[in-house]
Amino acid sequence: MLHVLLIVFLISLFYLSIANRMTTYVNVLALQGILLFFVAFFELKNINTLNLILILLETVIFKSFAVPLFLRYILKRNNITREAEPYLPNFVSLIITTAIVITTIILSNTMEEGKLDKMFFVVALSTLFTGLYFIASRRKIITHVMGYLVIENGVFVLSLAVGNEMPMLVNLGIMLDIFASVLILGVFLNKIGDVFKDIDVNQLTNLKDY
Amino acid sequence: MITIYLIAAVLIGTGLFLNRGKALNYTLICLFLVLQCAFTVYACLHYTETTANYFTFDSLGLIMLLTATIISIPAVFHSYIYIEESEEMTPRSRATYFGAIVFLITAVSAAYLANHIAVVWIFTEISTLSASALIYHHRNKLALEGTWKYVFICAISITFVFIGILFLSLSFVNAHSDDLSYKNLLAHSSLLNSSWLRLAFLFIFTGFTAKLGLFPMFTAGVDAKDKAPGPAAALLSSIVMCMGFVGIFRIYVIVANTPLLHWASLVVGIAAFLSLFIATVYMIKVKNIKRMMAYSSVEHMGLVMLGMAAGGIGYYAAVLHIVLHAFVKSSLFFQYNQLYKVFRNKNVYHLGNYFKYNTTGAMVVLFAFISVTAMPPSGMFVSEFLIFRSMFEANQLLLLIVVLLLLTLIIWAFAKSIFKILFIPAVNFDESTVPVISPWRSTSQFILLGGAAYLGLNPPMIFVDLIKTSIALLPH
Numbered sequence: 001m002l003h004v005l006l007i008v009f010l011i012s013l014f015y016l017s018i019a020n021r022m023t024t025y026v027n028v029l030a031l032q033g034i035l036l037f038f039v040a041f042f043e044l045k046n047i048n049t050l051n052l053i054l055i056l057l058e059t060v061i062f063k064s065f066a067v068p069l070f071l072r073y074i075l076k077r078n079n080i081t082r083e084a085e086p087y088l089p090n091f092v093s094l095i096i097t098t099a100i101v102i103t104t105i106i107l108s109n110t111m112e113e114g115k116l117d118k119m120f121f122v123v124a125l126s127t128l129f130t131g132l133y134f135i136a137s138r139r140k141i142i143t144h145v146m147g148y149l150v151i152e153n154g155v156f157v158l159s160l161a162v163g164n165e166m167p168m169l170v171n172l173g174i175m176l177d178i179f180a181s182v183l184i185l186g187v188f189l190n191k192i193g194d195v196f197k198d199i200d201v202n203q204l205t206n207l208k209d210y
Numbered sequence: 211m212i213t214i215y216l217i218a219a220v221l222i223g224t225g226l227f228l229n230r231g232k233a234l235n236y237t238l239i240c241l242f243l244v245l246q247c248a249f250t251v252y253a254c255l256h257y258t259e260t261t262a263n264y265f266t267f268d269s270l271g272l273i274m275l276l277t278a279t280i281i282s283i284p285a286v287f288h289s290y291i292y293i294e295e296s297e298e299m300t301p302r303s304r305a306t307y308f309g310a311i312v313f314l315i316t317a318v319s320a321a322y323l324a325n326h327i328a329v330v331w332i333f334t335e336i337s338t339l340s341a342s343a344l345i346y347h348h349r350n351k352l353a354l355e356g357t358w359k360y361v362f363i364c365a366i367s368i369t370f371v372f373i374g375i376l377f378l379s380l381s382f383v384n385a386h387s388d389d390l391s392y393k394n395l396l397a398h399s400s401l402l403n404s405s406w407l408r409l410a411f412l413f414i415f416t417g418f419t420a421k422l423g424l425f426p427m428f429t430a431g432v433d434a435k436d437k438a439p440g441p442a443a444a445l446l447s448s449i450v451m452c453m454g455f456v457g458i459f460r461i462y463v464i465v466a467n468t469p470l471l472h473w474a475s476l477v478v479g480i481a482a483f484l485s486l487f488i489a490t491v492y493m494i495k496v497k498n499i500k501r502m503m504a505y506s507s508v509e510h511m512g513l514v515m516l517g518m519a520a521g522g523i524g525y526y527a528a529v530l531h532i533v534l535h536a537f538v539k540s541s542l543f544f545q546y547n548q549l550y551k552v553f554r555n556k557n558v559y560h561l562g563n564y565f566k567y568n569t570t571g572a573m574v575v576l577f578a579f580i581s582v583t584a585m586p587p588s589g590m591f592v593s594e595f596l597i598f599r600s601m602f603e604a605n606q607l608l609l610l611i612v613v614l615l616l617l618t619l620i621i622w623a624f625a626k627s628i629f630k631i632l633f634i635p636a637v638n639f640d641e642s643t644v645p646v647i648s649p650w651r652s653t654s655q656f657i658l659l660g661g662a663a664y665l666g667l668n669p670p671m672i673f674v675d676l677i678k679t680s681i682a683l684l685p686h
Contacts, residue, residue: 110405112404112406128373135366148365151369155369155372155376165388169379172332172372179339183339183342206351207356207359
């Protein structure tokens with residue numbers, strides 16, 4: 001069951017790489033939040049109820065409800081066009097994502113056998129690099145933020161992998177998530193939307209050396 | 211004690227955010243300085259003790275804490291001048307500015323002393339938040355762009371550090387312990403799984419480079435220093451960089467005690483050399499004097515890390531160099547505000563003949579230039595020379611020659627701009643609007659520069675001992 005969930009998570013990355021519309025990105029992010037909750041639910045066996053409630057709040061309420069709602073609000077308020085406008089065609093994106101996943105699988109095989117389930121490692125690292133790829137290849141600031149949220153999801157998967165030994169790290173991961181998301185989304189995306197009317201990274205090139 | 215310090219600092223910081231009254235603001239910030247000094251004295255008196263479980267007053271932390279406290283006093287003084295003379299100042303922006311300064315200094319001080327990697331990480335996060343408030347001080351388009359880039363890159367780098375911590379915990383599984391304090395990690399360094407430790411080191415190192423200002427994440431710091439007010443930029447290029455250094459140094463100590471030492475020094479060395487190279491390329495090109503100073507910081511961090519990679523006497527030189535750099539670079543940034551006041555511009559083309567308009571300030575710029583390019587009698591001459599010696603002893607002769615060539619280019623590029631500013635008149639400059647600047651405002655810069663020269667040329671025995679104890683755990 002755990003592996004099925006993680007593979008669905010991986011598939012959601014492929015879907016994200018060929019997605020065209022902004023709302024699709026938001027929906028996939030919401031789906032990933034719910035998947036993460038079930039992964040946590042099945043993986044963390046000896047967890048106390050309080051911690052489980054915290055994870056529930058973080059994944060379901062925060063990741064798949066509050067953040068998507070806020071992103072939709074931003075999209076609407078700033079009249080952001082519906083297209084994702086990647087620099088590269090979707091087909092190339094799909095190939096690059098596939099290459100990332102294959103590379104992490106090869107990397108995971110070179111790692112010495114630890115107590116870690118390799119599936120977690122592959123999903124987490126490929127989510128991380130796919131998120132970085134999204135940041136590099138998309139034109140809008142809001143897609144950069146979504147790329148960052150994807151990275152956060154990958155980190156959460158990784159923190160679940162060690163969650164049974166060190167529950168403290170899962171809580172730290174949740175803290176990172178909420179802190180960074182609130183900082184980036186709340187404070188700056190709002191502000192940037194007010195100042196730069198059409199949110200495009202090409203407008204953020206005024207800081208120059210001369 | 212540290213709990214009291216943190217609680218008091220948080221109370222003062224919150225008080226600053228909430229109160230807009232001028233007198234109250236300055237009372238609170240002075241109160242914070244007293245608190246910071248008292249805490250530093252307490253830390254010195256309780257050397258090597260551990261408080262509140264997660265903080266140890268060890269030698270490296272103490273050196274950095276002393277540096278931070280010494281720099282924070284002139285930083286607040288220059289912030290006062292800056293804020294009061296700024297035309298766009300509102301009570302709200304003043305309150306936010308000083309509140310952010312308090313949180314930044316507190317977070318950085320706590321990060322120096324933390325003995326647990328997760329605690330260092332938490333305070334790094336807090337420092338990002340407070341630094342972004344400082345960078346966004348002007349609330350215009352460019353400041354927003356700088357802040358956005360800083361926040362975004364720092365958020366990614368913090369995530370990287372967290373991933374590194376997760377890998378570290380994975381490499382630690384064999385030790386049957388869940389305590390990720392540096393002491394415990396060091397005690398079990400032989401049990402650490404080397405392939406996981408490799409990944410952990412790569413991620414933690416890359417993450418902290420955003421704070422240290424090293425390749426690959428250096429860009430955030432440069433934009434931030436360009437847009438932040440002068441005194442805040444001084445803090446960003448001194449104590450925040452020291453925080454990045456502490457973060458990397460402590461994990462490096464652990465890796466150095468495993469068979470991965472050679473590999474880790476290679477990674478650090480490559481990043482350091484690339485930083486030096488990039489700094490050279492940009493410094494030849496850059497015309498914005500504030501960004502030039504920021505790139506010069508990138509160069510010096512490259513040198514510090516080259517010392518770390520070379521080992522031997524290089525460890526000593528690295529710690530000495532980063533302390534001296536903090537003093538020198540902060541005084542240069544403090545001086546920058548006077549420069550900007552005279553010329554109302556930061557492009558080198560529009561600056562010139564500074565000696566005529568502000569003689570004392572021009573002398574500070576000249577001395578700071580001599581210090582920062584490590585010409586004798588600058589203190590940094592000593593540390594840089596030791597770094598070169600360590601590279602020579604590590605048989606890195608070719609690398610040393612290339613580094614020296616790059617440094618020559620940097621000195622040429624820096625000197626070209628600085629001497630233009632000091633001696634060659636600027637075209638179409640209207641002299642009638644030049645304000646008179648009191649020479650007394652440069653006192654702190656002279657003290658910092660003199661202190662850096664003193665520490666470099668004739669270091670007090672206690673300072674040498676502190677550095678030697680902090681590097682004692684590294685293999686020699």
